[in-house]
Amino acid sequence: MIVSVTGATGFIGRRLVQRLRADNHDVHVLTRSRSRAELIFPVKDYPGLVIAEEPKWRDCIQKSNAVVNLAGMPISTRWSSEIKKEIKDSRIRVTSKVVDYINASPGENRPTVLVSATAVGYYGSSETRVFDERSPSGNDYLAEVCREWEATALTVNKDVRVALIRIGVVLGKDGGALAKMVPLFMMFAGGPLGSGQQWFSWIHVDDLVNLIYEALINPSYKGVINGTAPNPVRLAELCQQLGEVLGRPSWLPVPDFALKAVLGEGACVVLDGQKVVPAKARELGFPFKYPYVKDALKAILL
Numbered sequence: 001m002i003v004s005v006t007g008a009t010g011f012i013g014r015r016l017v018q019r020l021r022a023d024n025h026d027v028h029v030l031t032r033s034r035s036r037a038e039l040i041f042p043v044k045d046y047p048g049l050v051i052a053e054e055p056k057w058r059d060c061i062q063k064s065n066a067v068v069n070l071a072g073m074p075i076s077t078r079w080s081s082e083i084k085k086e087i088k089d090s091r092i093r094v095t096s097k098v099v100d101y102i103n104a105s106p107g108e109n110r111p112t113v114l115v116s117a118t119a120v121g122y123y124g125s126s127e128t129r130v131f132d133e134r135s136p137s138g139n140d141y142l143a144e145v146c147r148e149w150e151a152t153a154l155t156v157n158k159d160v161r162v163a164l165i166r167i168g169v170v171l172g173k174d175g176g177a178l179a180k181m182v183p184l185f186m187m188f189a190g191g192p193l194g195s196g197q198q199w200f201s202w203i204h205v206d207d208l209v210n211l212i213y214e215a216l217i218n219p220s221y222k223g224v225i226n227g228t229a230p231n232p233v234r235l236a237e238l239c240q241q242l243g244e245v246l247g248r249p250s251w252l253p254v255p256d257f258a259l260k261a262v263l264g265e266g267a268c269v270v271l272d273g274q275k276v277v278p279a280k281a282r283e284l285g286f287p288f289k290y291p292y293v294k295d296a297l298k299a300i301l302l
């Protein structure tokens, strides 16, 4: 199979590229910066990997059997009105482009599947509700971003199978949420952020990559699929388990006002959570390797 991947240079994308290559699939890395991508995927380790900047994306997509769309500006940063605009616009811009290129492919050569990222932020936040794929969307800024992101992906031609993966907080080595939390714990300054009662719907990066891979090859994977582990935890529990695995205490709660001082409105990413369960993945019999957070943390950190 030939797979074009946007956001391939990112935390999730790099592992997906490795997984696809390990199974002898051809990968087209669609990037904004060829030189940066070449540093991430050196030729000696990735012989034959195609790396393409615009205006070559169209050609790459039209030669592919499948497309994975992961690109978007990181959201864990201090939000200003310009940054909020770019968080949304970057996702819509790349997704529209991908969809236009797929739709413009001649019918017989068109990619047959689009796996497009979205996020559990779609559901809004709650300390009490449980969200599955049938739950309605929330009414905050991130929910709006996810709705528009998903709606854009769904403008792809109807004969293309679409899987929208609503991704939770991805745990893995060298990036994502743990890269920010672990150094605090190692300095004995780790602890719950805010009240600690907010839900943390996480997934081990290997499970997420396997879920995306399965969505590429298995025609039963279509529509919205939550990319979260079966056992979400409250943030206080995550921090306690993280402290235990690292052999460090989890005693210093970080108050809301301090987070808001650092992250502004963007603090909602860590202060407000949601309990999201992977009902569809369970129905499809997806085999989670890491259903429990402690096992995921041990596999990543020990």
Ligand code: NDP
Residues within 6 Å of the ligand: 006, 007, 008, 009, 010, 011, 012, 013, 030, 031, 032, 033, 037, 070, 071, 072, 073, 074, 086, 090, 091, 094, 117, 118, 119, 120, 167, 168, 169, 170, 171, 176, 177
């Ligand atoms: P990263 O931030 O690590 O990588 C995203 C990639 O998107 C980058 O490598 C970059 O590729 C591209 N990108 C960055 N900024 C822009 C921009 N302004 N315009 C266009 N493209 C841009 O993301 P992750 O791998 O962590 O996540 C992948 C997707 O999954 C993201 O869309 C994210 O929102 C979503 N997600 C991730 C979660 C997580 O916990 N990691 C949780 C929920 C959703 P290049 O420079 O090569 O163009």
